[in-house]
Amino acid sequence: METNEMIQTIRDALDTFDASTFMSKWRRGGLSQSEKMQNVKDNLQFSLKRHLEQVFRDCYPQLKWVVEKKLEGCNDSVDIYASDSNYWEVIIEIDAARADQVAKKIVSRYSHISESCRHNILYIALCYPGTQTMNKNECEKFMYYGKRIIKKIHDNAFFISAFVKDDKIFSE
Template sequence: MKPKLHEYTSKEGDIGIIISCISDFDCSEFFNSHLGKSQSEQKKIVNNFQSAICNSLANNITNTSWQLEYSPSTEKRDSIDIFGSNNETQVVIELDKHRADQVAKKFVSRNALLIDKTVFYISLCYPGTSNMNSSECVKYFSYCKQLSKRMGNEYAGFIIE
């Protein structure tokens, strides 16, 4: 079970390396049996997944500094699930259940907070319930891609199915 890439602006350069790293990540130990568990149990699974993805990125993309739960603003209470930065770019990776409203809300807020460098924004969605349909989420990935292109940023949208 690996994340499936649904939308992206480009696979060239650093964004391509990040996309490859996430695409090749085996998620089965995290999401094979998480459905039906309590919210607190699911939160632990997602936190472990978040750490594992961040470690994988840090091991494969060494020209970028990686951290968990980065807060770009002291005034706002938003934190970025996985944040990477180097001299040219800021990488934002948000982990969410595959719900279009969560994808759109975080995309808007994170891009508004990070306006001083190019942003590589990645939506990495996992199953929330057995009844959730991912098709609307994929539609919003397309919107995020178009807006990213207009802003001169990069975007990739993944779903773990």
């Protein structure tokens, strides 16, 4: 799949994902920390992975989608990961809109990207609403830095930032 087509297909998939189940539980409030994390896993991570599998089933079935994929070169697992034989690698990180979380993940994943032998890499930072004290503008600032830096690490790496809001995902 060509670069522009891949990026547009991912953006379209994000934009058409229905996050209403996740957001309705998030809005309800009163959830324990473990219930919040379970909501993220069940209604965002796993649901988005299934949605991406459906979107790519006909147009690029070579991509194999998994959750919690351990990457070489870092001690973390990626929230959603896809790859084909060696042409594309897709990394999706899902976090609350906390600038420190976003920045830490970027540094960790860029370490992996710098060593990757995949021809094309797409990194997506997906943030969902956090607490009132979490500053979305700070997240956007680090995402902007991530977009600028990724090309210096890997010529064919691309960065997409996205936010869950109002039952939808908005990619930027």
